[in-house]
Amino acid sequence: MADTPMEHVLNWLRAGYPQGVPPKDYYPLLALLSRSLSEEEITKVVMTVLRESGAVEPVTPEQILMGIEKVTEREPNPDEMHQVAARLAAVGWPLAAPL
Numbered sequence: 001m002a003d004t005p006m007e008h009v010l011n012w013l014r015a016g017y018p019q020g021v022p023p024k025d026y027y028p029l030l031a032l033l034s035r036s037l038s039e040e041e042i043t044k045v046v047m048t049v050l051r052e053s054g055a056v057e058p059v060t061p062e063q064i065l066m067g068i069e070k071v072t073e074r075e076p077n078p079d080e081m082h083q084v085a086a087r088l089a090a091v092g093w094p095l096a097a098p099l
Contacts (some may be wrong), residue, residue: 003034005037006044010048012091012092014051014091015091016087016090019079025080025083026087027076028076028080028083028084029052030068031075031076031081032081032085032093038058039065039068042064043064043065046059046061046064046067046068087090
């Protein structure tokens with residue numbers, strides 16, 4: 001059975017960030033995700049990643065949406081975008097070519 005788009009994203013994130021996503025990559029990563037996923041899909045991805053990472057406190061979809069909004073208010077700089085895009089391109093991210 002083929003992976004869903006969300007499963008593909010999760011697999012790329014796991015491969016590109018085996019130790020988890022560092023905070024400095026949040027802005028460019030969300031900017032890249034928002035180009036190919038809806039807010040609902042991004043929320044599902046974030047909830048899955050948090051659950052898999054053993055996050056201590058449960059996080060609601062509303063909190064994630066508020067976090068996405070806060071993070072995406074700041075536009076990542078080109079260097080940040082290139083760094084994250086290159087990292088994900090190395091593991092097959094189809095839309096992660098340098099911008």
